[in-house]
Amino acid sequence: MWFWIALGILCTFFIATVSIGMVTGSLARRPRRSVYDIEEAVEFVADRLPEDLTSVVSFEEVRAVLLFHCDYLADKGVASLATADDMGSALVVVPEDEPIAYVLGKVSDSDLQLNDEQVLQILDAESEYYRAIGAFGPMVDLPQDPST
Numbered sequence: 001m002w003f004w005i006a007l008g009i010l011c012t013f014f015i016a017t018v019s020i021g022m023v024t025g026s027l028a029r030r031p032r033r034s035v036y037d038i039e040e041a042v043e044f045v046a047d048r049l050p051e052d053l054t055s056v057v058s059f060e061e062v063r064a065v066l067l068f069h070c071d072y073l074a075d076k077g078v079a080s081l082a083t084a085d086d087m088g089s090a091l092v093v094v095p096e097d098e099p100i101a102y103v104l105g106k107v108s109d110s111d112l113q114l115n116d117e118q119v120l121q122i123l124d125a126e127s128e129y130y131r132a133i134g135a136f137g138p139m140v141d142l143p144q145d146p147s148t
Contacts, residue, residue: 034135041066044132045125053121061112065122068106072099099123 042063046054049062100123107119114122 034130034133036070036133036135038063038066038070041126041129044129045122048125048128049121053118057114057118057122061114062122064110064112065103065107065114065119066126068103069099069123069126071106072102 042059045062045066046059049057100120103123104116104119107114
């Protein structure tokens with residue numbers, strides 16, 4: 001009888017070890033997920049804004065600008081609520097000036113009292129947040145125009 005108990009324990013241990021090893025290996029091969037937490041982003045950005053800007057810009061205004069940028073990224077398919085299993089592998093390239101123009105347009109359409117320079121400083125600080133969480137990939141060189 002002790003033989004069957006010991007054999008059952010050994011089989012259970014072996015199955016658990018193999019299962020844990022397979023899941024760990026699967027997770028190790030996946031790219032690290034970058035999670036954008038709006039509360040953390042607002043704090044991060046507000047802490048890195050110049051003093052003259054922090055005296056005139058509220059946390060709600062910073063949050064609004066960051067959410068406008070998140071809306072743009074979601075529209076382009078860069079940001080989503082997808083899990084690591086659902087993520088596509090397609091390369092998404094976003095021009096530098098397009099998101100800035102989008103956010104500036106949204107700010108001017110809203111009742112935020114921010115000028116363009118203030119919005120740009122907020123977006124620059126947000127770029128630091130993206131780097132800190134590992135959301136930015138390497139810069140991509142655009143192909144040369146064959147007509148030139």
